Amino acid sequence: MFLNMKKIVNMENKPKVYWAPPTEIAALPNTAKNMVTNNLVKTRFILDKILDNINSGDKVGVKVHVGEAQNTRYLRPDYVREVIETIKSKGAIPTLIETQGRGNNIEYICINDDYTICVGHRKKATDHLKIAHLHGYIESITGAPLHFIDGNEGIDRKIVKINNGIHFKEISVAKGLFDFDKLVVISHFKGHPLAGFGGALKQLGMGCVTKHNKFLAHFSDYIVVNSQKCNLSRCNQECIESCPVGAIEIRNSFAKINSSICFGCFNCTQRCPVKRAIKIPSRRDNNEFVERLIDNASAVLSFGPEKIRYINFAFEIPLMCDCVSNASVPVVPDLGIFGSSDPVAIDKACVDAEINAPGLPFLDRNGEWTNPVELGVEKFKALNPIVDTTWQFDAAVKNGIGTIDYELVKI
Numbered sequence: 001m002f003l004n005m006k007k008i009v010n011m012e013n014k015p016k017v018y019w020a021p022p023t024e025i026a027a028l029p030n031t032a033k034n035m036v037t038n039n040l041v042k043t044r045f046i047l048d049k050i051l052d053n054i055n056s057g058d059k060v061g062v063k064v065h066v067g068e069a070q071n072t073r074y075l076r077p078d079y080v081r082e083v084i085e086t087i088k089s090k091g092a093i094p095t096l097i098e099t100q101g102r103g104n105n106i107e108y109i110c111i112n113d114d115y116t117i118c119v120g121h122r123k124k125a126t127d128h129l130k131i132a133h134l135h136g137y138i139e140s141i142t143g144a145p146l147h148f149i150d151g152n153e154g155i156d157r158k159i160v161k162i163n164n165g166i167h168f169k170e171i172s173v174a175k176g177l178f179d180f181d182k183l184v185v186i187s188h189f190k191g192h193p194l195a196g197f198g199g200a201l202k203q204l205g206m207g208c209v210t211k212h213n214k215f216l217a218h219f220s221d222y223i224v225v226n227s228q229k230c231n232l233s234r235c236n237q238e239c240i241e242s243c244p245v246g247a248i249e250i251r252n253s254f255a256k257i258n259s260s261i262c263f264g265c266f267n268c269t270q271r272c273p274v275k276r277a278i279k280i281p282s283r284r285d286n287n288e289f290v291e292r293l294i295d296n297a298s299a300v301l302s303f304g305p306e307k308i309r310y311i312n313f314a315f316e317i318p319l320m321c322d323c324v325s326n327a328s329v330p331v332v333p334d335l336g337i338f339g340s341s342d343p344v345a346i347d348k349a350c351v352d353a354e355i356n357a358p359g360l361p362f363l364d365r366n367g368e369w370t371n372p373v374e375l376g377v378e379k380f381k382a383l384n385p386i387v388d389t390t391w392q393f394d395a396a397v398k399n400g401i402g403t404i405d406y407e408l409v410k411i
């Protein structure tokens, strides 16, 4: 077995991470050995261990990520169906939940004379739903309806105050989250271009907050009008008309943006005809992006940490996230399925497994196959040096939202 996890003893107080590895299920009876590598069977084994907190009649939100248009590495809905069926078997009522992406605008990209593709579908519920359907996230397949907990535009919020945040004191969490009694967070474990990797923490910190805090994590400043450039004689105040939340008004002969309600959609920057009248902030440093992501996660946990369970599917693990259109090829072989009640421990177990797996040949930007990254080396950083998987854990420990020490329990 290529995975070489740290064996830990006497860890009664440490969170358990249940792990169904890719090739064995020790618990299966002989009659079922032909199912030995079946990941759907393993999913049930993991769920049996972690969904002990769900009771009959509970309304259960099941957080998913349906994947960006043209992405082909997102999590297959078959696995989500297993989660839904298990929740129903306990007499509880599951609903798939998702939030709008900051994402790209819908864009038609001409591949050649005969072929145009369309990307960027996750900014509004109407378009997001279309891509959810295309990727099989519909009730007839998953067994549960899909509900957007931050509304059509991604701005329906509940302000949550936090004590231990590194950058924030309050966060805009998706309002609809609080309509549920319990939460199950389903994550596809993979790389991420800014955060290093995406797992349970990212599902909390980006997947359960509104666009206000998604924007404040990604960008270094608020969007503001440059009073020196804004010129009412050269426009028809297009900025005001373009703002979906009425954040812009004219004061003292130039436009002013109310940053407490602006959620960074960039409509105004695209519609204003005067060059640089509206300042576009630069992207944040990646480490600070991660710290803000974890501050967000800390606010989402106001839902009640004991009411949340996590399952990470470490299959088809590319360098890039499900939120991009081209996630490229896997960087390591499948690592299996992980389940826990601790979002930090489960992600740490996935990263440890990734480090301790052999790398796969990787396609570089020139389309050349590179030598695989060695076993024992963290692959996402090795292939994309501007990220570091330790940042999420450092920030999570500072925020006090979980532990990197865990007991690995092999199923």
Ligand code: SF4
Binding pocket: 225, 229, 230, 231, 232, 234, 235, 236, 237, 238, 239, 240, 254, 255, 271, 272, 273, 274, 277, 278
């Ligand atoms: S920001 Fe642009 S569109 Fe808005 S008032 Fe100023 S110049 Fe006109």
Ligand code: SF4
Binding pocket: 223, 242, 243, 244, 245, 246, 247, 248, 257, 261, 262, 263, 264, 265, 266, 267, 268, 269
């Ligand atoms: S970016 Fe501009 S259009 Fe979008 S919410 Fe902010 S002020 Fe309104």
